[in-house]
Each structure stands twice: as C-alpha cells, then as structure tokens.
Amino acid sequence: MARTVAHSVNPFLFGTGSWVYSQIRALERWEALVVCKRRENRDQYPLEAVYALTDRPLPLQGLERLRRRLGGGVFPFMKRALREHGATLLHSHFAHQGWIDLPLARATGVAHVTSFYGADIWKNSRSELWRQRYLELFAQGDLFLVEGNAMRAKVESLGCPRGKIAVQHLGVQIEGTEFAERRPSSDGLVHVLASGRAVEKKGFPFALEAFARAVREAPNLRLSLMVIASSDPERARLAELHELVRTLKLESTVDFPPPRPYVEYRRSLYGFHVFFAPSRHASDGDAEGGAPVSLIDMSATGMPIVASRHCDIPEVSPHGIAGLLFDECDVDGAARALVELAAAPARWPEFGRAGRAHVEREYSISTQAAKLEELYDELAARHG
Numbered sequence: 595m596a597r598t599v600a601h602s603v604n605p606f607l608f609g610t611g612s613w614v615y616s617q618i619r620a621l622e623r624w625e626a627l628v629v630c631k632r633r634e635n636r637d638q639y640p641l642e643a644v645y646a647l648t649d650r651p652l653p654l655q656g657l658e659r660l661r662r663r664l665g666g667g668v669f670p671f672m673k674r675a676l677r678e679h680g681a682t683l684l685h686s687h688f689a690h691q692g693w694i695d696l697p698l699a700r701a702t703g704v705a706h707v708t709s710f711y712g713a714d715i716w717k718n719s720r721s722e723l724w725r726q727r728y729l730e731l732f733a734q735g736d737l738f739l740v741e742g743n744a745m746r747a748k749v750e751s752l753g754c755p756r757g758k759i760a761v762q763h764l765g766v767q768i769e770g771t772e773f774a775e776r777r778p779s780s781d782g783l784v785h786v787l788a789s790g791r792a793v794e795k796k797g798f799p800f801a802l803e804a805f806a807r808a809v810r811e812a813p814n815l816r817l818s819l820m821v822i823a824s825s826d827p828e829r830a831r832l833a834e835l836h837e838l839v840r841t842l843k844l845e846s847t848v849d850f851p852p853p854r855p856y857v858e859y860r861r862s863l864y865g866f867h868v869f870f871a872p873s874r875h876a877s878d879g880d881a882e883g884g885a886p887v888s889l890i891d892m893s894a895t896g897m898p899i900v901a902s903r904h905c906d907i908p909e910v911s912p913h914g915i916a917g918l919l920f921d922e923c924d925v926d927g928a929a930r931a932l933v934e935l936a937a938a939p940a941r942w943p944e945f946g947r948a949g950r951a952h953v954e955r956e957y958s959i960s961t962q963a964a965k966l967e968e969l970y971d972e973l974a975a976r977h978g
Contacts, residue, residue, distance in 0.1 A: 596623060596624060596625045597623070597624050597625070597680075597682055597683075597970070597974060598624065598625045598626070598627065598679045598680050598681045598682065598683075599621070599624050599625070599626055599627075599681060599682070599683040599684070599685050599970060600626075600627050600628070600629055600675070600676050600679070600681040600683070600684050600685070600704070601618055601626055601627070601628045601629075601685045601686075601687065602628070602629050602630065602672075602684060602685065602686045602687065602691055602695050602698070603628065603630060603686075603687040603688070603691060604630045604631045604632060604691060605630060605631070605632040605633060605634045606628050606630040606632075606633050606634070606639070606641075606644055606646065607634060607635055607638075607639040608634065608635070609634075609635055609638070609822075609824070610791065610822065611639070612639075612856050612887075613764050613765075613766070613887045614687055615639045615641075616764075616765060616766065616767065616959050617764075617765070617959075617962075617963065617966065618641065619641070620765065620959045620960065620962075620963035621963055621966070621967060622963065622964075622967070623967050624683075624967055624970055625643075625679070626641075626643065627643035627644070627645065627675060627676075627679050627681065628641060628643065628644045628645065629645045629646075629669075629671075629672040629675055629676070629698075630644070630645070630646050630647070631646065631647045631648065631669075632646060632647065632648045633646040633648060633649060638855070638856070643679070645671060645672065645675040647659075647669065647671065650671065658670060658671055666697050666701070667694075667696075667697035667698075668697045668698050668701045669698075672698055673698065673701050673702055676698075676702045676704065677702065681702070681704055682704055682705065682974050682977070683704055683705050683706075683707060683970055683973065683974060684698060684699050684702070684704045684705070684706050684707070685707045685708075685709070686706070686707070686708045686709070687708075687709050687711070688708075688709070688710070688711055688714040689708060689710050689714035689715050689718065689724075689728065689731065690714055690718070690724075691708070692706070692708030692731050692735060692738075693727045693728075693730065693731045695708075696730065696731065696734050696735070699734070699735075700734075704977075705736045705737070705973045705974060705976075705977035706734070706735045706736050706737075707735075707736065707737045707738075707739065707969075707970075707973065708731065708735055708737075708738050708739070709738075709739040709740075709762070710738065710739065710740050710741075710745060710749060710883065711741070711883045711884060712795075712880070712881055712882055712883030712884060713795075713879075713880045713881070713883075715745065715748055715749060715752070715883070716748065716875070716879050716880060716881035716883065717876070717878055717879040717880040717881070718879075719748070719752055719879065720878070720879045725752065725753075728752050728753060728754070729752075729753050732752075732753055732754040732755065732758065735758070736758070736973055736976075736977065737758060737760060737969065737973050738754055738758055738759050738760070739759075739760055739761075739762040739969070740759060740760070740761055740762070740883075740884070741761070741762070741763060741764060741883055741884030741885065741906055742761060742763070742884055742885065742905070742906025742909045742910070743761065743906065743909065744884075744905045744906045744909075745883055745884055745905065745906060746759050746761060760969055762962065762965065762966060762969065763956055763957050763962050763965075764884070764887055764890065764957065764962065765890075765957050765958055765959030765960070765961065765962030765963065766887065766890045766891055766894060766953075766957060766958075766959055767959050768890075768894045768950075768953060768954050768957070768958045768959070769958065769960060771860070771891075771894040771895060772864070772895065773894070773895065773896045773946070773950050774864050774895060774896050774946075775896055775942065775943035775946050775947070776867045776868075776896060776897060776898065776939075776942040776943065776946055777939070777942070777943075778867075778939045779867075782814050783814050783815075783816050784812070784814050784815050784816065784867050784868065784935075784936040784939075785816050785818065785865065785866045785867050785868075786805070786815060786816065786817045786818070786866065786867065786868045786869075786870050786900075786932065787817075787818050787820065787863070787866040787868070787869050787870065787892075787897075788801050788817065788818070788819050788820070788869070788870040788871065788872070789819070789820035789821070789822075789853075789859075789888060790820075790821070790822065790886065790888065791821070791822045791823070791824075791828060792821050792822065792823040792828035792829070792831040792832045792835070793828065793831070793876070793880065794831075794874070794876035794877060794878075794880065795873055795874060795875065795876045795880045795881055795882060796872075796873060797871075797872035797873050797874045797902065797923075798819060798821065798831075798835055798872075799834070799835065799838055800872045800874060800923060800925065800928070801817070801819070801870055801872045801928075802817075802819075802835065802838050802839060802842060802844065802848065803842070803925050804872065804925045804928035804929045804932065805817045805844070805847075805848070805870075805929070805932065806842045806844060807925065807926070807929035808928075808929040808930075808932040808933050808936070809844070809847050811929075811933045812932070812933045812936040812937065814936065815847065815932060815933075815936050816847055816848075816849075817844075817847060817848045817849075817870070818848075818849050818850070818851050818866070819835065819848065819849075819850050820850070820851050820852075820853055820854075820859075821835065821850065821853070822853045832850075835850075836850070860891065860895075863891065863892065863895045863897060864895060866897060867897070867898070867939075867942065868897065868898050868899075868900055868917075868932070868935055868936075868942075869888070869889070869892040869897050869898070869899050869900070869901075869917075870900050870901070870928075870932070871886055871888065871889055871899065871900070871901035871902065871907065871911075872901070872902050872928055873885075873886060873901070873902050873904040873905070873907065873922075874902060874904060874922050874923055875904070875922070881904070881905055882904055882905045882906075882907070883905055883906070884905060884906050885904075885905060885906045885907045885909065885910040885911070886907075889901065889907065889910045889911050889916075890910060890953050890957045892949075893910075893911065893916050893946075893949035893950055893952065893953045894950060894953050894954075895950075896943075896946035896947070896949070896950055897946065897949075898916070898917040898918075898935060898941070898942050898945035898946060898949065899911040899916045899917030899918070899945070899949065900917055900918050900919075900920070900928070900931045900932055900935060901917065901919055901920075902919065902920055902921070902922045902923070902924075902928070903919050903920070903921055903922055904922050907919070909956075910953075910957070911949065912952065915945070915948045915949065915952060916945060916948060916949030916952055916953075917935070917945050917949065918931040918934060918935060919931070
C-alpha cells in the first residue's frame with residue numbers, strides 16, 4: 595500500500611515553479627496531496643488532490659481563518675485533508691512555509707520535511723526575526739533538504755544540526771529531452787542566451803557589461819535576454835536593461851525575445867549555442883540557493899554553459915566539463931569565457947556531451963524522485 599506525503603507550497607503553483615511540480619508528479623511509491631492557501635496556474639500544473647483555501651466558498655474561507663487564529667495557527671481544512679488521506683509526512687517547500695507549517699505538523703503528528711531553495715535561506719538570514727524562526731524550525735523539524743553543499747554550509751551556519759540536513763538535487767525531465775550537439779551557424783554568428791526573472795541575483799546588468807567587452811573581441815557574438823517581468827519592480831528593472839543596451843550601444847547585437855510557456859521555452863533552446871548565467875549575491879542577500887534549474891535544462895539539451903561560481907553552480911555545471919566558469923562579478927573573466935567559447939566551436943559538442951552525462955547522472959527527475967522517496971522512507975521509519 596502506497597504511503598502519502600502532503601506537500602505545502604503557497605501559492606500552488608507560481609508560474610516558474612515547474613521544479614516544485616516535477617518533484618510532486620515524479621513520485622512513484624508515495625502518493626501526494628497538496629495543501630495551500632491559494633491555487634494558481636491550474637492548466638499549467640494540473641493535479642487532482644489539491645486542497646486550497648481559496649477554492650472554498652467565501653463564508654467558509656472566513657470561518658477557516660477565524661478557526662486558524664483561535665486554533666493555534668492551523669487551518670482545519672488542511673488538518674482534515676492530511677488525516678483523510680492518511681498522510682504520514684508533511685513536506686514544506688521554502689523555509690518560510692516550513693516555519694508556518696510547524697503547528698500543522700504538531701497537530702497531525704506527522705514527520706516534517708522542509709526544502710530550502712534560495713532567498714528563503716540567504717536573504718531572510720539577514721533578519722534577526724528570521725534567524726530566531728530558523729532556530730525554531732531546526733529544533734522542531736525533522737529533515738531539511740538543500741540543493742548542494744554551498745547551501746548545506748549556509749544552513750548549518752544558521753544553527754541547523756548537520757545530521758538533519760540532506761543534499762537533494764532538483765531534477766528535470768532529462769529522459770525525454772532531445773540532445774543536440776551545438777554546431778556553428780552558417781552565418782558564423784554565435785547565439786548566446788541568458789534567461790530568468792528580472793531580479794538582481796540573475797546578474798543581467800553584469801551580463802550586458804561583460805558581453806559589451808566580449809563582442810569587441812568576438813563581433814560574431816549575439817546575446818538574447820529572455821527576461822520575465824511580472825511585477826512593477828521587475829518591469830522597472832527590465833526597462834533599465836533596455837536603457838543599458840542603448841548606453842552600451844549594443845542595439846545591433848542584443849535582443850529581448852518575449853518569455854514563453856515552459857514547453858515552448860524548452861523547444862526554443864535548440865536555436866542557441868551558449869547559455870550565459872552570471873548569477874550573483876544581491877544587495878539584499880538574495881541568491882540562487884542552489885543553482886538555477888535553467889542550467890540543468892541547458893545541459894540536458896547539449897548546450898555549453900558560461901556561468902559564475904555562485905552558490906552551487908559549480909556542482910551543477912562543473913568548470914571544464916559542462917562549460918566555463920568565472921568568479922562572481924568578474925566582468926573581465928566573464929568576457930574572456932564568452933570569447934574563448936565563441937572562438938572554439940569544436941569544443942561545443944564536447945561540453946554538450948559531458949554536461950548532458952553529468953545532469954543525467956545527478957539531476958534526472960526520475961533519479962532524484964527515487965532518492966527523495968528513499969529519504970521519505972527513512973524518515974517515516976524513524977518517526978514510527
């Protein structure tokens with residue numbers, strides 16, 4: 595008989611949350627349900643067993659909120675969902691959700707797992723309030739999952755017992771991803787892609803500065819910035835990037851293709867030769883965590899990588915194997931790496947094959963889902 599794990603993430607699910615969805619859908623031996631306050635993007639992330647506060651009639655939503663305030667921080671509908679499904683584990687996604695879910699774990703008596711992903715541990719750790727909340731979470735939670743050893747060290751430095759931390763790589767659907775060795779275009783142009791949300795940690799202004807230096811030495815370089823801007827601050831950042839392109843006189847070599855749904859985005863990757871990921875620590879402490887899932891996607895398709903040595907990027911994209919790395923915020927180093935790769939198209943297939951083999955071994959969703967279920971098994975056995 596399959597055992598059941600309840601996943602807690604809010605909302606379920608934000609538009610760029612394919613990596614959370616993959617973890618849930620890829621489970622084979624454990625059945626999954628989701629509890630959340632708000633549900634979004636149903637067509638993009640279909641799942642039957644989702645229990646959302648906002649799916650209930652408005653009068654019942656108010657009653658749930660009142661009972662939560664009076665009942666120790668637990669929504670009754672969430673407690674009921676876990677008990678009806680016989681859940682033995684609660685898996686919270688992001689540190690803040692883990693802390694919010696502590697009363698739910700206590701009320702239901704289930705083992706509690708929390709996954710950390712980035713800003714939830716890097717940015718929030720600057721707050722004294724959150725450092726205290728982390729200590730509560732570390733004391734009461736049973737297991738904490740991190741994407742790599744850089745994040746493990748960060749979580750341990752905040753007071754988490756080492757024995758409660760496990761490295762659990764994110765996974766993508768590699769088995770069905772077409773591999774294509776990158777070859778020079780007939781026109782001799784080298785098409786570079788950088789993509790992600792319009793946030794500081796992605797390093798897009800830095801990318802433009804490095805590209806401006808690189809294109810002077812390698813005029814056949816072309817850069818596409820596929821930037822997602824869904825809030826006013828992000829739209830302001832995108833406008834600043836357009837202005838920086840004009841300031842640097844890059845209008846003829848840089849373009850801004852519109853963001854696409856995930857499936858279309860994956861198909862578009864085969865039109866690029868190099869992926870550029872100049873991630874950095876933001877001024878407010880935000881960081882990749884981990885590493886951008888996009889790096890796994892790119893290597894899965896066979897695209898060489900040029901990226902910064904930020905957080906766990908060196909684990910996802912090893913230097914000299916999946917591509918070339920440079921020190922974080924080293925503009926000259928980034929430019930040199932772009933020029934070096936543009937000048938050596940004979941190495942693209944080598945980087946592509948090695949990068950693909952690496953992510954197949956370490957970041958396949960089927961492999962990582964099996965490892966996640968093993969962690970669930972061990973925790974459930976310890977919890978009794």
